[in-house]
Each structure stands twice: as C-alpha cells, then as structure tokens.
Amino acid sequence: MSFESFLSQLKTKASELKTEALKFKNKDFLNAAMAGSALIAMADGSIxxxxxxxxxxxxxxxxxxxxxxTSDVIKAFQDFVNKLEFDKDIGEASAYQALGKMKSNAQAARLLVRMIIAIASSDGNFDDMEKKVAVKIAKELAIDPAEFEL
Structure with a gap:
C-alpha cells in the first residue's frame, strides 16, 4: 500500500467519523424538531x-x-406521532422532554419555534389549536411567545 493510498483511506475514515460525531451531536436537535413537528401537526387532529x-x-x-x-427524519417524526396517537398524555410528555433539551440553546430554541409556526401555517390555516400548542412549545423552550406574535 502506497503512502498516498494510506493517507486517502485515513482522510476517508476521518470524514466518516466526523459525520457520525455530527449525527450524535445533533440527535437531540433532530428529536426536538420532530417532537415539535409532531405536536404542532397533531394539534388540529390530523396531519x-x-x-x-x-x-x-x-x-x-x-x-x-x-x-x-430522510428516512431517519421520518422515523423520528413517526415515533413521536405514534406515541401521541397511542396515549396523548405520555406522547406529549415524551415530546416536551425532547424539546426541553434545547432550552439552554436560545438560538436552537428560536429556530424550533420558527419551524413549528411554518409547519402549522403550511396548510394555509394557523388555527387557534395550533397557536395554543405553539405557545406551549415556546414556553417549554423558555422563549416569550410574544417574540413570535403568539
């Protein structure tokens, strides 16, 4: 094996490790995003x-x-939806627990609130039930709902 080949393999392995590390680091954000998405999508009773x-x-x-x-994202989303459908109270507790992990990161928390508002508005109707859930999510993330005109 030449030195160049060895170096190339080393760079490839380092890149793979970096990607895996980033996935681990962002897993909490993914779960929080999917928890918020499931809560807001289920607010009006249907997705x-x-x-x-x-x-x-x-x-x-x-x-x-x-x-x-995309399959990782869909799986995480579906897991939260399934919990909410099976038992609303336990599903909500699980979702808010995932969201709570982002409370200490104000930038991520604001991004999550913007995301759930965009999802709720995507069908052309940001109704009162969705607004109520959005307010609750903002409060869970230690964000003043008024920042988002909620």
Whole structure:
C-alpha cells in the first residue's frame, strides 16, 4: 500500500467519523424538531401532507440536520406521532422532554419555534389549536411567545 493510498483511506475514515460525531451531536436537535413537528401537526387532529412536506424541507435545508437521511427524519417524526396517537398524555410528555433539551440553546430554541409556526401555517390555516400548542412549545423552550406574535 502506497503512502498516498494510506493517507486517502485515513482522510476517508476521518470524514466518516466526523459525520457520525455530527449525527450524535445533533440527535437531540433532530428529536426536538420532530417532537415539535409532531405536536404542532397533531394539534388540529390530523396531519396534512403540506405539514409533512414543510417539515422535510426544513430538515433538508438546515445545515445541522442535513446530515440525517430522510428516512431517519421520518422515523423520528413517526415515533413521536405514534406515541401521541397511542396515549396523548405520555406522547406529549415524551415530546416536551425532547424539546426541553434545547432550552439552554436560545438560538436552537428560536429556530424550533420558527419551524413549528411554518409547519402549522403550511396548510394555509394557523388555527387557534395550533397557536395554543405553539405557545406551549415556546414556553417549554423558555422563549416569550410574544417574540413570535403568539
């Protein structure tokens, strides 16, 4: 094996490790984003295709989350939805616990609130039930809902 080949393999392994480390670091943000998405999408009792598409577009366009595959994102989202459908109280507790992990990161918390508002508005109607959930999420993240005109 030549030195160049060895160096190339080393760089490849280092890149793979960096990607895995980034996934681990951002797993809490992914879970918080999917928890918030599930809560806001379920607020009016049903999940529209527009809400799902908006969530996927957000993940794909977010640098810190683009390292996750679409199937990882959908699985995390579906896990929260399934918990909410099985038992609303336990599902909400799990979702708010995931969101609470972002409370100490004000920048991430604000991004999450903007994301859930965009998802709620994606079907053309940001109704009172969705606004109520958005306010509760903002408060869970230690953000003043008034910052987002909620």
């Amino acid at each position: 529209s295709s527009e809400e799902k598409q908006k969530m996927i577009k957000f993940i794909e366009s977010n640098d810190t989350l683009s390292i996750f595959t």
